[in-house]
Amino acid sequence: MATRPIKFYQVGSHAAGNRLLDPELRSVAADPNRSNAITKGHRACQGCGEALGARYALDAAMRATGGQLIAANATGCLEVFSTPYPESSWQMPWLHSLFGNAPAVATGIAAALKAKGRSDVRVVGQGGDGGTVDIGLACLSGMFERNDDVLYICYDNEAYMNTGVQRSGSTPPAARTMTTQAVGEEPGNVFGQGKSMPRIAMAHEIPYVATATVADLRDLEAKVERAMEMRGARYLHVLVTCPLGWSCEASATIEVARLAKETGLFPVFEAIDGEVSSVSKIRRRRPVEEYLELQGRYKHLFKPTRREDVLAHIQAIADRNIERYGLL
Amino acid sequence: MLEQLEGSRAVARTVALCRPEVIPAYPISPQTHIVEALSAMVKSGELAPCEFVNVESEFGAMSVAIGASATGARSYTATSSQGLLYMAEALYNASGLGLPIVMTVANRAIGAPINIWNDHSDSMSQRDSGWIQLYVESNQEAVDTHILAFRLAEELSLPVMVCMDGFILTHAYERIDLPSAEQVDGFLPAYEPRQVLDPAEPVTIGALVGPEAFTEVKYLAHVKQMQALDLIPELSRELSGVLGREQDGLLRRYRCEDAETIVVALGSVLGTIEDAVDELRERGVSIGAVGLKAFRPFPLEDVRAALGHAARVIVIEKALALGIGGIVSQNVRIAIAGSAAHVYTVIAGLGGRPITAASVCRLYEDAAAERLQPLTFLDLNSELVERELERTRARRRSGPHAENMLRDVGVVAAGPV
Numbered sequence: 001m002a003t004r005p006i007k008f009y010q011v012g013s014h015a016a017g018n019r020l021l022d023p024e025l026r027s028v029a030a031d032p033n034r035s036n037a038i039t040k041g042h043r044a045c046q047g048c049g050e051a052l053g054a055r056y057a058l059d060a061a062m063r064a065t066g067g068q069l070i071a072a073n074a075t076g077c078l079e080v081f082s083t084p085y086p087e088s089s090w091q092m093p094w095l096h097s098l099f100g101n102a103p104a105v106a107t108g109i110a111a112a113l114k115a116k117g118r119s120d121v122r123v124v125g126q127g128g129d130g131g132t133v134d135i136g137l138a139c140l141s142g143m144f145e146r147n148d149d150v151l152y153i154c155y156d157n158e159a160y161m162n163t164g165v166q167r168s169g170s171t172p173p174a175a176r177t178m179t180t181q182a183v184g185e186e187p188g189n190v191f192g193q194g195k196s197m198p199r200i201a202m203a204h205e206i207p208y209v210a211t212a213t214v215a216d217l218r219d220l221e222a223k224v225e226r227a228m229e230m231r232g233a234r235y236l237h238v239l240v241t242c243p244l245g246w247s248c249e250a251s252a253t254i255e256v257a258r259l260a261k262e263t264g265l266f267p268v269f270e271a272i273d274g275e276v277s278s279v280s281k282i283r284r285r286r287p288v289e290e291y292l293e294l295q296g297r298y299k300h301l302f303k304p305t306r307r308e309d310v311l312a313h314i315q316a317i318a319d320r321n322i323e324r325y326g327l328l
Numbered sequence: 329m330l331e332q333l334e335g336s337r338a339v340a341r342t343v344a345l346c347r348p349e350v351i352p353a354y355p356i357s358p359q360t361h362i363v364e365a366l367s368a369m370v371k372s373g374e375l376a377p378c379e380f381v382n383v384e385s386e387f388g389a390m391s392v393a394i395g396a397s398a399t400g401a402r403s404y405t406a407t408s409s410q411g412l413l414y415m416a417e418a419l420y421n422a423s424g425l426g427l428p429i430v431m432t433v434a435n436r437a438i439g440a441p442i443n444i445w446n447d448h449s450d451s452m453s454q455r456d457s458g459w460i461q462l463y464v465e466s467n468q469e470a471v472d473t474h475i476l477a478f479r480l481a482e483e484l485s486l487p488v489m490v491c492m493d494g495f496i497l498t499h500a501y502e503r504i505d506l507p508s509a510e511q512v513d514g515f516l517p518a519y520e521p522r523q524v525l526d527p528a529e530p531v532t533i534g535a536l537v538g539p540e541a542f543t544e545v546k547y548l549a550h551v552k553q554m555q556a557l558d559l560i561p562e563l564s565r566e567l568s569g570v571l572g573r574e575q576d577g578l579l580r581r582y583r584c585e586d587a588e589t590i591v592v593a594l595g596s597v598l599g600t601i602e603d604a605v606d607e608l609r610e611r612g613v614s615i616g617a618v619g620l621k622a623f624r625p626f627p628l629e630d631v632r633a634a635l636g637h638a639a640r641v642i643v644i645e646k647a648l649a650l651g652i653g654g655i656v657s658q659n660v661r662i663a664i665a666g667s668a669a670h671v672y673t674v675i676a677g678l679g680g681r682p683i684t685a686a687s688v689c690r691l692y693e694d695a696a697a698e699r700l701q702p703l704t705f706l707d708l709n710s711e712l713v714e715r716e717l718e719r720t721r722a723r724r725r726s727g728p729h730a731e732n733m734l735r736d737v738g739v740v741a742a743g744p745v
Binding site for chain 1: 349350379381383385388392394395397399400401417425525526527530533538541
């Protein structure tokens with residue numbers, strides 16, 4: 001079989017252009033007949049990582065299921081910016097119920113389809129980090145524990161962005177939000193114990209858990225496709241840059257997400273039946289401060305004085321991830 | 329067929345005859361026997377196709393029902409008390425989305441203090457949630473009303489609560505005439521949703537609506553609920569024919585056509601009240617009773633027609649609106665506004681306290697002698713309350729009321745007072 005080596009043409013990035021890939025390896029987004037599950041007309045901010053992640057994830061799921069897909073959406077940015085009355089950006093059957101119940105609503109949809117013998121129609125539940133790791137956690141855990149036939153996708157932008165950037169259980173240490181302000185002796189969010197939703201999902205030993213970022217959309221699509229090949233409860237945790245909440249340039253969405261992975265702060269991996277089965281290795285390891293200094297939510301770590309202690313603490317978290325998941 | 333059945337089991341078997349396709353369930357007394365029986369019927373294959381989902385909370389139960397109903401499946405669940413409150417957010421969502429879910433509420437008090445016995449505090453707290461609320465007097469009426477509820481819900485695309493008194497009905501064994509599958513199938517056609525999540529015809533359900541249309545959406549929900557005022561009597565007549573048993577419709581009148589005094593109530597206490605009415609009638613008293621079956625929508629016109637001529641209306645209600653008093657009586661007052669009738673609010677039966685025919689007769693006597701207060705707590709132990717009030721006046725750290733009063737009445741081992 002004739003092969004053609006892939007050329008990287010974007011200076012300073014590792015992204016490979018779709019045009020250079022074999023057709024079967026090309027992104028769903030490159031398909032002119034892609035489903036456009038979430039299409040134009042929505043009101044997401046410039047550079048919104050969640051809009052990007054949702055589009056790629058759902059288009060991939062639509063392709064994997066031949067368009068036989070229903071989505072249950074939690075309250076949050078994605079719900080609000082996609083359905084301002086009387087318009088909707090959704091080109092698929094889509095239901096929004098409440099903030100904390102999207103996993104249970106998805107279970108209900110799956111149960112109805114099962115009762116009706118419609119095993120061809122699949123179900124996706126989705127929400128932001130607040131709707132997933134905080135207020136929706138009980139419903140999500142129930143859905144996992146019963147192994148209901150639902151793929152749940154969390155678009156994690158690390159705070160309650162829809163209500164104006166307040167701290168969630170997913171907000172990282174030292175990050176400034178409107179409820180963890182950059183004032184006092186220890187500015188920004190506390191160094192708590194953290195709340196790794198992927199690891200909580202893995203503890204349920206569900207068939208599939210994976211993480212992804214919007215810096216590697218092909219990887220995100222591949223993980224959605226893999227998830228849709230399986231039945232039972234599946235969980236996908238996608239880090240999505242929020243230029244508004246993170247105070248970064250809208251043009252830096254991809255770069256910031258990539259640095260989250262390349263520093264080790266956000267491990268990208270897959271787990272089958274509760275065991276890590278593969279990791280995306282760090283290609284060029286970067287110190288955490290390269291990730292942090294791009295974001296205004298960490299500005300207080302650099303000005304007026306450089307907080308070496310806090311930077312070292314965050315670096316230690318990245319180092320622990322690198323060791324735990326074998327990211328190098 | 330006539331059988332001796334527990335109320336919960338009778339309801340479960342009736343619900344099964346209505347062929348629900350998804351039943352999410354979470355245990356809470358005194359509702360639990362209903363879903364236990366349904367889980368066995370699903371597991372054995374007797375009720376099929378049906379998915380029985382053991383959820384992690386009542387909030388989850390209603391949310392699963394929402395997802396299932398929006399996907400076109402007939403959905404049912406049951407709850408009580410704290411469970412109903414825990415699903416409150418989802419209750420408003422189900423009605424706002426117009427999903428015809430049917431739910432049994434086995435009425436039970438709300439804590440604190442925690443109490444598992446019957447009153448109507450739970451469903452009354454959700455009276456404005458957009459759900460139709462039907463209260464039943466007996467287990468036979470509970471059976472018949474569940475069949476009506478599915479048909480009513482699906483015709484209007486609105487959720488319906490069937491409220492039955494916890495323990496008093498749910499755990500009572502009595503003679504029940506269960507309908508046949510043919511009878512139910514003849515009355516209740518397959519569910520044809522008005523809106524459904526279907527990849528062949530994708531729709532967005534639950535979109536964000538701002539001030540430009542929110543009032544209109546809510547107005548439509550009100551209009552739809554008010555349509556039940558016509559539909560409930562109409563369907564009740566049809567069901568009466570199918571089952572060969574008279575169905576009450578919006579309310580039930582008992583010897584009240586010429587009555588000077590009318591007692592108004594909801595639920596199982598009506599039997600006791602009717603006994604008291606008979607006893608008083610024998611003594612030559614002009615008295616009758618009205619039982620409200622539909623509380624939401626509230627049948628203003630029917631209540632006016634039933635009570636308009638009375639000189640005295642005594643509303644016995646098993647819930648308390650703290651800070652004002654009655655809930656049912658507020659609604660009754662609206663219905664008979666302009667009439668000369670004296671309306672008395674009687675708070676009774678809270679947390680399972682029995683309401684006896686003797687107490688009801690005494691209420692009448694007090695009212696006739698103009699001794700009855702506009703807001704009365706039936707059989708209140710005033711001495712007990714006064715002792716506790718005295719303690720709170722005497723000491724800053726007087727301790728928790730419930731424990732103090734339990735100690736006074738000697739229900740728990742007395743500690744140092």
